[in-house]
Amino acid sequence: MNQEFLKPQRATNESGEERRVGVEFEFTGVEMEDIASLLSMLYGGKIEQLSTFEFKIVKTRFGDFGLELDAQLIRDKKYEKFLRSIGIDLSEYEGQYVVEDSLKDLASSVVPYEIITPPIPLSKMGELTSLVDGLRTLKAKGTGSSFVYAFGLHLNPEIPDESTATLLNYLRAYVLLDPWIRKDISVDVSRRLTPFINRFEDDYMEHILNPDYQPNQTEFIKDYFEFGNSRNRPLDMQPLFMYLNEELTSKLVEDTLTSSRPAFHYRLPNCSLEDEAWTLAGEWNRWVLVETLAEDDESLLQYCNAYLKMRRETVIRFEAKWIELMDRWVKNV
Structure with a gap:
């Protein structure tokens, strides 16, 4: 079991400060009050209940943790508008919390709870292992606990710098390694059946892997959306683009509520808390492979060219052959 980060x-980062990583865990099977207590016990801070569906644990030693039922319809209480339209005002109903608890119980059977950590310094990521262990002790149910649990894990590593050349190289490294990563993590069947798993399209990959592609920031952002990319990508660039150029990005997307952050939004398909062999460190270390390739200009150029050549010349078993090639690179890192 790999526990070393x-x-x-x-x-x-560019300011010389230690980079940080935010983590989002999706799971079910545990009462929200128990999750909040676990977070407070591990990291300090004060528990604040914002609603039936949302807690915050504030002023921990890392900052504020969020805890919510990951269903916007329920979390934002959009059901109240419908009920008022038929003459029911929950705010005047003594049993309001009974109704909300029933909605929470119903939703949590298929919709996950989500823990959103504050940005954690790289050197402190090991402290999140105790959170994974604590959730297992509480019998949290992860991706593999049920056929319908399409739960994921999101990593939000702070970017090392804002230059377009750096960000493009990280995106290139990710798309090159993506087939190998998917095979290595054994994507759960529930995730293969959901829209989450949409990969970057071949035409966009070939566009950005071309060594002659050297865009400025505006071109880089525009191309991402003009090739049909959205938040539904395993490496979601939209929050980063919103941070870099909010005015431009807002014109190109429908989802204007996208958070703005100086980080990659890496959406992993499995949060396998039920599996004792699964570790947060193992998931993070695959991302470190992406960064390793991104920072090796010579190897990155070599594999960009190799991908484009193999794509042109291979009729069958392209992905299997590409995974074999990337596997050799991984073993030599």
Whole structure:
């Protein structure tokens, strides 16, 4: 079981400060009050209940943790508008919390609870292992606990710098390694049946992997959306683009509520808390491979060219052959 968190080559940001990583865990099977108590016990802070569906644990030693039922319709209480339209005002109903608890219980059978950590310094990521262990002790149910549990894990690593060349290289490295990553993590069947798993399209991959593609920031952002990319990608660039250029990005997307953050939004398909062999460190270390390739200009150029050549010349078993090639690279890192 791999519990060691590897450090990427670039451990600091442009300001020379240690880079940080936000983590989002999706799961079910545990009462929200028990999850909040676990977070407070592990990291300090004060528990604040914002609603039946949302808690915050504030002023921990890392910052504020969020805890919510990951269903916007329920979390934002959009059902109240419908009920008022038929003459029912829950705010005047003594049993309001009974209704909300029933909605929570119903939704949590298929909709996950989500823990949103504050940005954690790279050197402190090991402290999240105790959270995974604590959730297992509470019998949390992860992706593999049920056929219908399409639960994921999101990593939000802070970018090392804002240059377009750096960000493009990280995106290139990710799309090159994506087939190998998917095979290595054994994507759960529930995730293969959901829209989450949409990959980057071949035409966009070939566009950005071309060594002659050297866009400025505006071109880089525009191309991402003009090739049909959205939030539904395993490496979701939209929050980062919103941070870099909110005015431009807002014009190109329908989802204007996208959070703005100086981080990649890496959406992993499995949060397998039920599996004792699954570790957060193992998931993070695959991301470190992406960073390793991104920072190796010579190897990155070599594999960009190899991908484009193999794509042109291979009629069958392209993905299997590409995974074999990337597997050799991984074993030599």
